[in-house]
Amino acid sequence: MPSVAQVRELPVLVRHTVPPHWEDMNGHVNVQHYTELYDMAGYPFMDLMGISPAQVHESRVGMFDLEHHVWFLDELHVGHVVTGHACLVERGPKRVLSVMFIVDETRDRLASAIEVISSTAHLDTRRTVALPLPLAARLDELIIEQQARRWTPPRSGALSV
Numbered sequence: 001m002p003s004v005a006q007v008r009e010l011p012v013l014v015r016h017t018v019p020p021h022w023e024d025m026n027g028h029v030n031v032q033h034y035t036e037l038y039d040m041a042g043y044p045f046m047d048l049m050g051i052s053p054a055q056v057h058e059s060r061v062g063m064f065d066l067e068h069h070v071w072f073l074d075e076l077h078v079g080h081v082v083t084g085h086a087c088l089v090e091r092g093p094k095r096v097l098s099v100m101f102i103v104d105e106t107r108d109r110l111a112s113a114i115e116v117i118s119s120t121a122h123l124d125t126r127r128t129v130a131l132p133l134p135l136a137a138r139l140d141e142l143i144i145e146q147q148a149r150r151w152t153p154p155r156s157g158a159l160s161v
Contacts, residue, residue, distance in 0.1 A: 002154070015083050045086045050138040065117070092161035
């Protein structure tokens with residue numbers, strides 16, 4: 001896993017204070033809320049990729065997640081301030097591999113990472129389609145940015161484009 005300092009090289013996509021109703025009977029944040037944090041960071045990540053609601057509505061091409069691999073690395077607790085970050089790792093003609101991170105800013109720890117395979121799909125046919133050229137070009141820029149960093153995002157070995 002990258003260090004917290006390395007993850008902080010990525011843009012902050014969401015900053016959130018853990019609310020009391022996220023605590024489970026074990027006294028920490030329930031697993032479902034890690035997913036909620038990733039979802040909260042997902043929309044700003046799509047903006048960063050150049051995917052807007054207007055563009056999706058007009059083109060009828062959206063991005064669907066196909067598979068996730070999650071690492072739970074540290075507990076989160078009520079009142080902690082957390083941030084979400086993401087990077088693109090690689091892409092194919094239709095699919096994109098990204099990794100997102102949750103940093104516990106209160107304790108200065110990496111709390112979780114998730115590896116995600118997504119695909120572009122036509123919203124009317126509900127079938128995968130090739131990445132639109134402007135989107136593919138923007139994704140390539142973001143992948144090059146990540147490759148220029150001195151660290152490699154974690155890979156489960158189970159997901160590929």
